Amino acid sequence: MKLEALAPPREADFTSRLRSPAVAARVGVWLGICFVIAFVTGLISHEAHVTHPFVGFPTRPVWLYRWTQALHVASGTAAIPLLLVKLWSVFPKLFARPPRRITELAVESLERGSIAVLVGAAIFQLASGVANTAQWYPWGFHFRATHYAMAWIALGALAVHVAVKLPLIRSVLGSPIESAEHDRPSTAESGPLDRRTLVRGSLLAAGVAVLATAGSAVPVLRRVSVFGVRSGGGPGGVPINKSARAADVVAAALSPSYRLTVRHGARSVELSRADLEGLRQRTGVLPIACVEGWSANGTWDGVRLRDLLDLVGAPRGRDVRFTSLQQHGPYKVTTLPSQFADDPLTLVALGLDGEKLALDHGYPCRLIAPDRPGVLQTKWLDQVEVL
Amino acid sequence: MRATRVLLGAAGVAIAAYGVSLLLDLGFANLRATLEWLVGGVLLHDAVLAPLTIVVGAVFVRARRAGLRIAPLVIGGVVLASVSIAAIPVLGRFGERADNATLLDRNYLVGWLVFAGVTVAVSLVLLVRGRQRP
Known part of the structure; x- marks a missing residue:
């Protein structure tokens, strides 16, 4: 082997006409759209999760969170092929010779630094996001908080990148795609396909990636979503995130001495499952929609939460704290904002799909409220406390 | 345009900050784990994936020089490779749990074979039709 074969490539070694600003800018526009959609829907999900959101989260439409989160995961999934093609099209720039003049070097170092942050954050967001949809956590960071922080870094680096490249982007998008005007000098190879075909091909790949996974949230796609993480199986047609065994609640949930405590200040009532069944029952169709992007509609039976709150004389407009029988986990205790607590659709559910609530769905009883992330629909309820 | 660029750049710096x-x-331990993945992702792309595409690209270029109109194969390859990468977490079943049959409840290997088979078949059909055309 010759020694120069071991040397890193130079920018001029890349001769394909496809590795051009014409391709990078066009794929980049779609990639940017995907990132902005993912960012906005991610902010919505963050608002839905935090106890004291910037703006109160709405209770209607009941499917809002279901669809914003499906859109979040779909736009992130679509971004994977687009990011790969985009990085491929600009890869030669990695080996560009640095300028000799110190001021130019400083400017270029800054620009390269911002691109390193953008590429790193983009790969980080897509890799951690797609692993999270399959409940795979091979890392040591807190997923939700870190994915949220990194989203701001990615968006900020994207804005800087667009600001730096804006004249080039405008000029490239204003020229025909096959124009050689903005090409690197070394691009001579005509290649096996034209640029338009490559851009369309990467959009096709993005569409296929979405179709192959979106069945977890869109029931009509279940048959074609060969990589969907959920197929709608589970008791009552609703999948499960955490089983009763994993939550270590089997004995407590099945105990004959089980009582649900409802408390408002000094007033409290203790209700057995039979007591709950003796109260006025309601039926409602509400989705379980998880942060991982999957969702399913269920027909829930149970007691209206507001009726329980009336038993202890709780006024309207109060947040309510739910405690689960589970001994550990970040969602053992959750707070339900007042607009959900007072909503007539919010139930303490005893049944699903005409049957007794399955143990893995939260037997003896669980919270089900409209337009809420699944992890906050607390299962195996132990206490309901008016704040 | 200059004002737009300055505003956008300043906003970007503030947002990233x-x-x-x-x-x-989120603390030091969280930061270290984050940086490992941040740098690891870039290295995995630049040092492993990108060189692989150069090798595959060289094969395509040779085929093109031999006079083959292989655009459908290239696009088929882009679809197959990128969607397969997106499917790594389900194909590996890394998040599987014995107590939860509703999670990862498909045979993803069969799904991948079907997906790959359809992609290759469509690419080949388009390739043959492209060659028949004058």
């Missing part, structure tokens, strides 16, 4: 502050709030 807010993200950095959020990240720092």
Whole structure:
């Protein structure tokens, strides 16, 4: 082997006409759209999760969170092929010779630094996001908080990148795609396909990636979503995130001495499952929609939460704290904002799909409220406390 | 356009700085684990994936020089490779749990074979039709 074969490539070694600003800018526009959609829907999900959101989260439409989160995961999934093609099209720039003049070097170092942050954050967001949809956590960071922080870094680096490249982007998008005007000098190879075909091909790949996974949230796609993480199986047609065994609640949930405590200040009532069944029952169709992007509609039976709150004389407009029988986990205790607590659709559910609530769905009883992330629909309820 | 660029750049720096502050709030251990993945992702792309595409690209270029109109194969390859990468977490079943049959409840290997078979078949049909045309 010759020694120069071991040397890193130079920018001029890349001769394909496809590795051009014409391709990078066009794929980049779609990639940017995907990132902005993912960012906005991610902010919505963050608002839905935090106890004291910037703006109160709405209770209607009941499917809002279901669809914003499906859109979040779909736009992130679509971004994977687009990011790969985009990085491929600009890869030669990695080996560009640095300028000799110190001021130019400083400017270029800054620009390269911002691109390193953008590429790193983009790969980080897509890799951690797609692993999270399959409940795979091979890392040591807190997923939700870190994915949220990194989203701001990615968006900020994207804005800087667009600001730096804006004249080039405008000029490239204003020229025909096959124009050689903005090409690197070394691009001579005509290649096996034209640029338009490559851009369309990467959009096709993005569409296929979405179709192959979106069945977890869109029931009509279940048959074609060969990589969907959920197929709608589970008791009552609703999948499960955490089983009763994993939550270590089997004995407590099945105990004959089980009582649900409802408390408002000094007033409290203790209700057995039979007591709950003796109260006025309601039926409602509400989705379980998880942060991982999957969702399913269920027909829930149970007691209206507001009726329980009336038993202890709780006024309207109060947040309510739910405690689960589970001994550990970040969602053992959750707070339900007042607009959900007072909503007539919010139930303490005893049944699903005409049957007794399955143990893995939260037997003896669980919270089900409209337009809420699944992890906050607390299962195996132990206490309901008016704040 | 200059004002737009300055505004956009300044906004970008502020937004990213807010993200950095959020990240720092999560503590040192979290930061270290994050940086490992941040750098690891870039290295995995630049040192493994990108060189692989150069090798595959060289094969396509040779085929093109031999006079073959292989655009459908290239696009088929882009679809197959990128969607397969997106499917790594389900194909590996890394998040599988014995107590939860509703999670990862498909045979993803069969799904991948079907997906790959359809992609290759469509590419080949388009390739043959392209060659028949004058």
